[in-house]
Amino acid sequence: MASSKEKHPLSGPRGHLSPERNPSWTRSGTRTPLLDRRHFLKAAGASFLAGLAPAPGAAATSTDAVFATAYQSRDGRYGVGVLTEDGRLLHALNLPERGHDVTFDPVSGRSVVFARQPGTFAVVFDPKGRDRPATIASPEGRHFYGHGVFSPDGKLLYATENDFDNAAGMVGVYDATDAFRRVGEFPTHGVGPHELLLCPDGRTLAIANGGIETHPDFGRAKLNIATMQPSLAFVDRETGALVEKHALDPKLHQLSIRHMAFDGGGTLWFGCQHEGPMSERPALVGRARMGERFDLVELPEKVLLGLRNYVGSVAANPAAGMVAVSSPQGNALVVLDAKAGTVVATRDLIEVCGIAPDGAGFLASTGKGDIVPPRGDASSDTQHVWDNHMLRINL
Secondary structure, eight states: OOOEEEEOOOOSOSSOOOTTTOTTSEEOOSOOOOOOHHHHHHHHOGGGTTOSEEOTTOOOOOOSEEEEEEEEETTSOEEEEEEOTTSOEEEEEEESSOEEEEEEETTTTEEEEEEOTTOOEEEEEOTTSOSOOEEEEOOTTEEEEEEEEEOTTSSEEEEEEEETTTTEEEEEEEETTTTTEEEEEEEOSSSSEEEEEEOTTSSEEEEEEOOOOOOGGGTTOOSOTTTOOOEEEEEETTTOOEEEEEEOOGGGTTEEEEEEEEOTTSOEEEEEEEOSOTTOOOOOEEEEETTTEEEEOOOOHHHHHHHTTBOOEEEEETTTTEEEEEETTTTEEEEEETTTOOEEEEEEOTTEEEEEEETTEEEEEETTSEEEOSSSOOEEOSSEEEEEEEEEEEO
8 A cells, every 4th residue: 555654854942942942832811711710510400519429329338440431321411431341430410512532641530521523612620529520622724523632741742633714733832730721733634634643762752633523503514525644653652743744645635544553563443434435445453663663453344344444443352462442334333453553353333433442341331221241241321322432440
């Protein structure tokens, strides 16, 4: 598969950025605008004031790890929950609209759930349910894409955003030590960014530019399917400089790169969603390493067909040497050997999407309300259906 790659050398010492050193990293002196308090509280409900409310019947037991995920309750309300690996809901927090992904800062012990595109809110919460949550909002002219990541020291939060009037992807930078005040932004060097991850070097961000232009005036309508140009960009988070950028073969320009995970060896795995005709069946899973590789993984035909041109989530289990991808469209969970790139297991699960490492395999969640362990029987929640992503949090 053909690949294009651009490299931009970093200049100057690797210290913290000042505006004078690199004007492409734009600083903002204004505080991040909070959502209108009355509107947010009315939409989110009383549980927001109380923090993460314990779920009915949940025992306040200690555990090594919990799992965070956005959800929709059976009565139509949205929220974010913290669960045990056997599917017990420990804490729940109402959200005004649908959430998407959750990130976690091990330094402060805080998590952030981001609104689903084109949402404009994010909520900071304590997965242990002790501290009151707080809200932040994207600034005027921006909305979130549902994903974010903390710096290694927990002082900064990075979020993918849409500069929708200019059809440009941006990374918003928020000061986690100062009420998540927005302190700047820099480009993702692409259109329609989705997930971003911190690379093992602690400085570079990997950004999946899905290539799809959207504008909130048109909801979630995809405005440039005929001309979309997805890419995978590696960006210096301290300067905003583009370190390396990969583009798919022009014949695959409708293959939107969306979700990613790093395996234990530092290889970045990514999953795609094909926006072209269903009669086309391009590869949907790929691997990348800065300065070394960028390629798509050939899956067995039956496995590829089962994904139905849609990978909804990617997760890695470094201890087990495995990577998993899910497809709610194909009702399929696929587990691969991270070193060989070969399929080691498949599982048919209705509306499976959320996946997270657990033991020697992966815990999975479904849009039917099931939590499926690597082994054993699934548990079913009669009050909630789980959203696209699930995050393992080691407490």
